[in-house]
């Protein structure tokens with residue numbers, strides 16, 4: 800099951816830089832692990848914003864929920880989830 804996920808990050812202005820850097824490092828490692836597993840298919844920065852658009856390939860909505868709530872930055876994110884299905888005009892398989 801494919802889902803588009805938009806993540807908008809809002810770290811508190813009062814958060815010490817070292818704490819923010821530590822969370823971002825954990826987030827990067829978590830994200831790399833999920834990208835390597837194939838669960839997190841795409842991640843794109845939204846130009847000019849501390850936000851991304853990602854595509855997740857998961858077995859269930861519950862799995863997506865578990866992965867998203869496990870993000871180290873989850874407490875500081877607004878997340879929008881959009882289910883995706885194959886477009887009839889697409890020349891690509893869902894594997895690409």
Ligand SMILES: O=C(O)C[C@H]1C=CC(=O)O1
Pocket residue numbers: 806808826827830849850851872
């Ligand atoms: O920077 C972001 O968009 C937030 C988050 C998502 C992956 C990651 O490494 O950080």
